[in-house]
Amino acid sequence: MSVPFLSVWGRLLPAAALLATALAAAALLGLAFGSSGASWSLLRALWPGTEGADPVASAIIWEIRLPRVVLAAVAGGALALGGLVFQALLRNPLSEPYILGISGGAAVGAIVGMLAGLSPFPGVSLSAFAGSLATLTLVLTLSGGRSALRSDSLLLGGVMMNAFCGALIMFFISLSPDPQVRNILFWLMGDLSLAGRDQLSLLWLVLPGVIVVALLARPMNLLLMGEETAASMGVNVRAVSLALLVVTSFMVSIVVSQAGLIGFVGLVIPHIFRLLFGPDHRLLVPACLLGGGAYLIVCDLAARGLPSAGEMPVGIVTALVGAPLFIFLLWRSRR
Amino acid sequence: MKAVKVSGLSLRYGSKEILRNVSFCVGEGEFFLVIGPNGSGKTSLLKAIAGLATPSAGAIEVLGKCRTQWTRREFSRQVAVVSQHVPDDFPFRVAETVLMGRSPHLGLLQGETAEDRRLAEEAMAFTGLSHLAGRRLDQLSGGERQLVFIARAICQAPRVLILDEPTASLDPAHQIRILDLVENLRSRQKVTVVMISHDLNTAALYGDRLLLLCRGEVAGLGAPSEVLTWQQLEKIYGCLMLVDESALGGSPRVTPVPEKYRLRGAGGSGEPRFP
Incomplete structure (x- = not known):
């Protein structure tokens, strides 16, 4: 029985190396494939010192594809982490920022911020954050506080919140003559095709959240033992839960205001990695971060590659994969 | 020095008074049992000692230090708690769960050392769980799960062990096994044990002294033959x-x-x- 006693680092490093490779491979694929098919020669523009050699290739890679790939990687990683955190804190394997309506709240907040003419940062980021916190509070209150979190009322509250936020999004967009508010598909199904270099500067805001979640990986393990047992083992349950909920909502808000509503990443990725690596959050946090990024890049590739009249929003692909998994998990939990 | 000293403790949830003016001491290395009817405040008393509930009046000293002076972390290195309910969906393996008992002794990013793993192995051997080390907790029986959580508490290397009805809903064989284990821990490693029991005979057989609670007040305190x-x-x-x-x-x-x-x-x- 030596397997359970492998040290954390001993298991973490190979897994992280593997997933980092997968992420890099996905990123290269994402850079090579475009609307005009694969073109590996374009990748040469990534090489330092080649600027100006081929201005078209350089522009395609640096201005169009790289921002899109980076946005997909950051959004996928952050959304997967969001799902992981909500599943641990709410002790509900089906919870995820999109399903609980947190993403929807952030989208509404972002649109309201844009309509009010706020700057992307800090204005719109903060209004999206406020929207996500408002829906989080509402859903938690509706489901009966933290004591009844196993119950389906949590999911039901999320579903209703999503319907309501969807209606609000359409309402605000139909009111708005402002082109800055982007199109309705962007907000409802998530879309990475509008990614530009100026957006990437905002993605750094996700980093503090990632650090906080990584530092709190062990307390998240202990919280699964129950709040009182965790507290008796030195975990400040209230502070840890609050910190995790707040930073996760913030990460999700940043992602939503840059990429719209991309659902189910936070459901699919943590479940896959729990099957592969077991329940230890010290492994799951880095795995979800890297794997979520790779996953969303691949989903975006699929969205670009699938035959369609125009660009297909990446949210369609993630929902096509994620919603059936949700239904399967729900069905299994009721047996 | 007393392991636990409770003086004039009162505790209320909202307007409901759960504990009223409770005072007693537990000596170091004592097997101290708390008994009383349902709703007499036993669990609340243990929670107050463990720092999981805030008293409305009175003072609690643990290992010679006022409860409020302990930091959460320092306290969890000295006092381990086994609660009545063990989650039945805890997904970790037995060895991992027992090893988590070392958490209070580790820094934020520090991994477990070989010494921590040795302590976990010892705790598993002590509780007779070594053969289950690789099994997942959600595949074990209720009695085995409770044992794992006790092994986890032992791995925490506490000087005071607080148990809330650890043997409730277990069959007699598991009950005796767990109680003997706790008794061994006390006699060999001089761990102070404060435990709730619903079973008066258990209390009589294992307890050095009993505290009988009734409606939040002390109704009896002393050797089993005096209280029962x-x-x-x-x-x-x-x-x-x-x-x-x-x-x-x-x-x-x-x-x-x-x-x-x-x-x-x-x-x-x-x-x-x-x-």
């Missing part, structure tokens, strides 16, 4: 109990008397035939 008298028990539990000496010697044995036996003796006058 039929008059006292009838007053507190409202149920007639036969108290005689256990065949194992020394300790009292308590048998709640079923109605059909109650009218026997004394010419059927309704008087109990004992003491």
Whole structure:
């Protein structure tokens, strides 16, 4: 029985190396494939010192594809982490920022911020954050506080919140003559095709959240033992839960205001990695971060590659994969 | 120095008074049992000692230091708690779970050392869980799961062990196994044990001293033979109990008397035939 006693680092490093490779491979694929098919020669523009050699290739890679790939990687990683955190804190394997309506709240907040003419940062980021916190509070209150979190009322509250936020999004967009508010598909199904270099500067805001979640990986393990047992083992349950909920909502808000509503990443990725690596959050946090990024890049590739009249929003692909998994998990939990 | 010293403790949830002016001491290395009817405040008392509930009045000292002076982390290195309910969906393996007992001793990013793993192995051997080390907790029986959580508490290397009815809903074999384990821990490693039990006979067999709680107040405190008298028990539990000496010697044995036996003796006058 030596397997359970492998040290954390001993298991973490190979897994992280593997997933980092997968992420890099996905990123290269994402850079090579475009609307005009694969073109590996374009990748040469990534090489330092080649600027100006081929201005078209350089522009395609640096201005169009790289921002899109980076946005997909950051959004996928952050959304997967969001799902992981909500599943641990709410002790509900089906919870995820999109399903609980947190993403929807952030989208509404972002649109309201844009309509009010706020700057992307800090204005719109903060209004999206406020929207996500408002829906989080509402859903938690509706489901009966933290004591009844196993119950389906949590999911039901999320579903209703999503319907309501969807209606609000359409309402605000139909009111708005402002082109800055982007199109309705962007907000409802998530879309990475509008990614530009100026957006990437905002993605750094996700980093503090990632650090906080990584530092709190062990307390998240202990919280699964129950709040009182965790507290008796030195975990400040209230502070840890609050910190995790707040930073996760913030990460999700940043992602939503840059990429719209991309659902189910936070459901699919943590479940896959729990099957592969077991329940230890010290492994799951880095795995979800890297794997979520790779996953969303691949989903975006699929969205670009699938035959369609125009660009297909990446949210369609993630929902096509994620919603059936949700239904399967729900069905299994009721047996 | 006393392991636990509670003086004038009161505790209320909202307007409901759960504990009123409770005072007692637990000596170091003592097996101290808290008994009392449902709703008498036993669990709240243990939570207050463990720092999981805030008293409205009174003082609690643990290992010579006022409860409020302990940091959460320092406290968790000295005091381990096994609660009544163990989650049945805890997805970790036995060895991982026991090893988590080392958490209070580790820094934020520090991994477990070889010494921590040795302690976890020791705790598993002590509780007879070594052969289950690689099994997932959600695949174990309730009794085995409770044992794992006790092994986890042992791995925490506490000086005081607080247990809330660890043997509730377990079969007699598992009950005895767990209680013997706790007794061994006390006698070999001088760990102070504060435990709630619903089973008065368990309390009599294992307890050095008992605290009998009734409606949040101390109704009895002392050796089992002093606390477990039929008059006292009838007053507190409202149920007639036969108290005689256990065949194992020394300790009292308590048998709640079923109605059909109650009218026997004394010419059927309704008087109990004992003491």
